[in-house]
Amino acid sequence: MLTCRECDLAKGRTRVVPGEGPDDATVMFIGEAPGQNEDRLGRPFVGAAGQFLDELLGLAGLKRSEVYICNVIKCRPPGNRDPLPAEIMSCKPWLEQQIALKQPKVIVTLGRYSMARWFPGQSISRIHGQPAEKDGVLVYPMYHPAAALHQAALKETIQNDMRQLGRLLQTLDGRAPAEGTPVTPIPPPAAPAPPLELRSQPTQTSLAAALPAAAAAAQPPTPKPDESQQLSMF
Ligand code: SF4
Numbered sequence: 168m169l170t171c172r173e174c175d176l177a178k179g180r181t182r183v184v185p186g187e188g189p190d191d192a193t194v195m196f197i198g199e200a201p202g203q204n205e206d207r208l209g210r211p212f213v214g215a216a217g218q219f220l221d222e223l224l225g226l227a228g229l230k231r232s233e234v235y236i237c238n239v240i241k242c243r244p245p246g247n248r249d250p251l252p253a254e255i256m257s258c259k260p261w262l263e264q265q266i267a268l269k270q271p272k273v274i275v276t277l278g279r280y281s282m283a284r285w286f287p288g289q290s291i292s293r294i295h296g297q298p299a300e301k302d303g304v305l306v307y308p309m310y311h312p313a314a315a316l317h318q319a320a321l322k323e324t325i326q327n328d329m330r331q332l333g334r335l336l337q338t339l340d341g342r343a344p345a346e347g348t349p350v351t352p353i354p355p356p357a358a359p360a361p362p363l364e365l366r367s368q369p370t371q372t373s374l375a376a377a378l379p380a381a382a383a384a385a386q387p388p389t390p391k392p393d394e395s396q397q398l399s400m401f
Contacts, residue, residue: 173258176240177242182206184238186238188269193233194233194271195236195265195273196212196237197277198211198238199238199281200280201240202214202247203243205217205243211236217312220277224329226329227329228333235265238281239258239281262284273306273332273335274305274306275332277309278309279311282308286308291308295309295324296309307332309332310328
């Protein structure tokens, strides 16, 4: 991967940013693309969004050292523009290899580009915080942490989703949250959650058995009126 030149992003990159984390990580976080700091250092999520992600991990009772973090594409787009469909397709084999090698139990998608891999055509404002099983892996869609840097009103939404992830992980493996980072219950939504087509088709795996409790632990908050309008980009 470090010498890959499968797309034009190779021309402008400083370093390829493959991802980092332990081989046996239970949880894999997948963001969008490297930014300026990531391109310089060759590490994912080391800028402002990365600092916020570190804070968020604590809300789920997680440490950065125990999760795997990567992006949909591994080289920085010029000017931090959105990845192009052709670039995502070119880089897709690398992401698929990472998933196959790491075999995480839970994949957390950060932003709409990684979400689209498992939830094509869906809106992040509609399905964030709602887990669904995909090929034996529980996929948990979230806003990208950078969304909170651009829209402060989303910070609480992202924090709540991460707390829900902590509850989900406890349901899956019975682990207690890290000391000093209690996972707080989320108030029930004011209105019933919209049906998710993916939720209604569980498969016969151990994760599927955990899904009802996980779904109960991850009741989606009611989207704020301006949420879907403001942040389709995330
Ligand atoms: S973005 Fe992916 S496909 Fe394109 S050059 Fe970098 S590693 Fe290769």
